[in-house]
Amino acid sequence: MTADGGRLPVAGPAEVRRAAGRLVRADGRAVVGMLLLNVLAAASGLAGPWLLGRIIDEVRAGRGIGTVDRLAAAIALCALAQLLLTRWARYAGHRFGERTLARVREEYVDRALALPASVVERAGTGDLTTRGTADVAAVGTTLRDAGPELLVCSVQALFTLAAVFVVDPLLGAVGVLGLTPIWCALRWYLRRARSAYLDQSAADSEVAESLASTAAGARTVDAFRLAARRTTASRGALATARRTRFHTLYLRTVFFPVVEVSYSLPVAGVLLLGGVLHGRGMVSLGAVVASALYLRQLTEPLDEILIRVEQLQSSSASFARVEGLAQAPQAVPEGSPVPADDRIDVTGVRYAYERGGEVLRGVDLTVRPGERLAVVGPSGAGKTTLSRLLAGVDAPSAGTVTVGGVPVADLAPETLRRQVVLVTQEHHVFLGTVRDNLLIAEPAADDEELWAALAAVGAADWVRELPGGLDAVLGGDGCRTDGSKAQQLALARVVLADPHTLILDEATALLDPTTARHTERALAAVLRGRTVIAIAHRLHTAHDADRVAVMEDGLLTELGTHEALVTGDGAYAALWRTWHGTPADDR
Numbered sequence: 001m002t003a004d005g006g007r008l009p010v011a012g013p014a015e016v017r018r019a020a021g022r023l024v025r026a027d028g029r030a031v032v033g034m035l036l037l038n039v040l041a042a043a044s045g046l047a048g049p050w051l052l053g054r055i056i057d058e059v060r061a062g063r064g065i066g067t068v069d070r071l072a073a074a075i076a077l078c079a080l081a082q083l084l085l086t087r088w089a090r091y092a093g094h095r096f097g098e099r100t101l102a103r104v105r106e107e108y109v110d111r112a113l114a115l116p117a118s119v120v121e122r123a124g125t126g127d128l129t130t131r132g133t134a135d136v137a138a139v140g141t142t143l144r145d146a147g148p149e150l151l152v153c154s155v156q157a158l159f160t161l162a163a164v165f166v167v168d169p170l171l172g173a174v175g176v177l178g179l180t181p182i183w184c185a186l187r188w189y190l191r192r193a194r195s196a197y198l199d200q201s202a203a204d205s206e207v208a209e210s211l212a213s214t215a216a217g218a219r220t221v222d223a224f225r226l227a228a229r230r231t232t233a234s235r236g237a238l239a240t241a242r243r244t245r246f247h248t249l250y251l252r253t254v255f256f257p258v259v260e261v262s263y264s265l266p267v268a269g270v271l272l273l274g275g276v277l278h279g280r281g282m283v284s285l286g287a288v289v290a291s292a293l294y295l296r297q298l299t300e301p302l303d304e305i306l307i308r309v310e311q312l313q314s315s316s317a318s319f320a321r322v323e324g325l326a327q328a329p330q331a332v333p334e335g336s337p338v339p340a341d342d343r344i345d346v347t348g349v350r351y352a353y354e355r356g357g358e359v360l361r362g363v364d365l366t367v368r369p370g371e372r373l374a375v376v377g378p379s380g381a382g383k384t385t386l387s388r389l390l391a392g393v394d395a396p397s398a399g400t401v402t403v404g405g406v407p408v409a410d411l412a413p414e415t416l417r418r419q420v421v422l423v424t425q426e427h428h429v430f431l432g433t434v435r436d437n438l439l440i441a442e443p444a445a446d447d448e449e450l451w452a453a454l455a456a457v458g459a460a461d462w463v464r465e466l467p468g469g470l471d472a473v474l475g476g477d478g479c480r481t482d483g484s485k486a487q488q489l490a491l492a493r494v495v496l497a498d499p500h501t502l503i504l505d506e507a508t509a510l511l512d513p514t515t516a517r518h519t520e521r522a523l524a525a526v527l528r529g530r531t532v533i534a535i536a537h538r539l540h541t542a543h544d545a546d547r548v549a550v551m552e553d554g555l556l557t558e559l560g561t562h563e564a565l566v567t568g569d570g571a572y573a574a575l576w577r578t579w580h581g582t583p584a585d586d587r
């Protein structure tokens, strides 16, 4: 299955079974041990009713108190053995569950981290988060409780049923026949439950997504007075969630009452038929009592099994969503090619977002290694989109973007990051020390290199003032980092990563104009010899560049040096004149 309409994929039933099999095999010895303990526990549980039947038959045969005492003591011993063995089996089950859950979690994190940014962007982080939290937790509950409990009860139920057959095959047959309504109810339920629970989880994700995006864009929502629209969207998501929940609730309200009523049928059947058969001298009273007791005893594991099967349904839907990540498009194509050099070629590039028309309508551009290129143009012209394609965040709908002859989107993340790095206005400060935040870019860097990188972006002073310097903890309960500090840290990471090509898209927009200018100059010094493509919002960046590209309405309309473009009479010349006319403080 593939991602449809940008959504993350969900694993199909066969894939879920395969994944579950893989988890069981990964801990095969523990599973065999658990099975063995369960078999022993169930076997010791069977002795009770059988011994009770024996007591009745012995008493009717006129045996004395001694025999009854011995049999009663045996019943007590068996009950104790069953108690201890069942506890041990559960303990082994829980341990297995915890280990397996850890495996599922680790796999999920690995897969989530391996997802290409464009896939996460399209699917929305809400879905990814719901899968990693609510869905993994549901799988965890099953592995910890439902799975082991299901195993204990299934073995118990199977043994109990077999015991009735051993005592008397005819009574056994009546017992099994009495279970048919439960079987039918179970089939009815299972046929509907999977899709119902999948719908419910998808609706939950939608709620999370809707709330998360509203909260993340709260200021925009306020500024554009979108509150009513967002409320309607959230209400819609909540209504769907409510509807899907009611549907699963309906399934449960049909299933459980039918099952509850059906429990008494096998016992009633055995007592009726047993009475008749005993009257005709075909079975002993002990056998009838033992069979009835067995079937009565069956209620408990059966009840547990049905509850757990219900739980299994909802958690297997969760597991399908967790496992679905394995089928998401991967960031790393096997045997990723190696670029021949650092030249970037954009040829006939067109691009359209999932919703909306073409944003880039045939862009051709060659960026020479070591060149400083500024891209300017009105808002909405497609500059950011072009920078995303240049950085390999997304692949063009038509045409190619290559670095050293290799399509950027085909490069493995490790290779790509050495080649091209995109710095935007969205920065993330990771929970951890300043050092941790910087080492992500270059794990081998020593403190001297870290300080040099911080100095290059003008951040050395404030980091030095933090308690602990490089060891100061950022984020969470630690030091707060405002937008401009986060931006400086991101830029310091770039300095450390030292890519051949750096794309700056509003990378210094959060800094005040003077600091921005200083930082850009400092960065330029550090990145000497590197290719820098800057989406320029302040024209001094364009002035300092080797060449300027002007974008308008998805096309590259002008390309040349600052001087050549200013002397020409195109859009850039007009922009420059307007900008040059504004006071320096506002630039």
Ligand code: ADP
Pocket (backbone or CB within 6 Å): 353, 354, 355, 356, 359, 377, 378, 379, 380, 381, 382, 383, 384, 385, 386
């Ligand atoms: P610029 O950086 O020049 O302002 P962009 O590349 O950000 O231009 O945007 C170009 C066009 O693409 C705009 O019309 C914008 O509305 C549209 N656009 C940008 N991002 C998305 C998106 N995620 N989905 C749909 N349309 C988008």
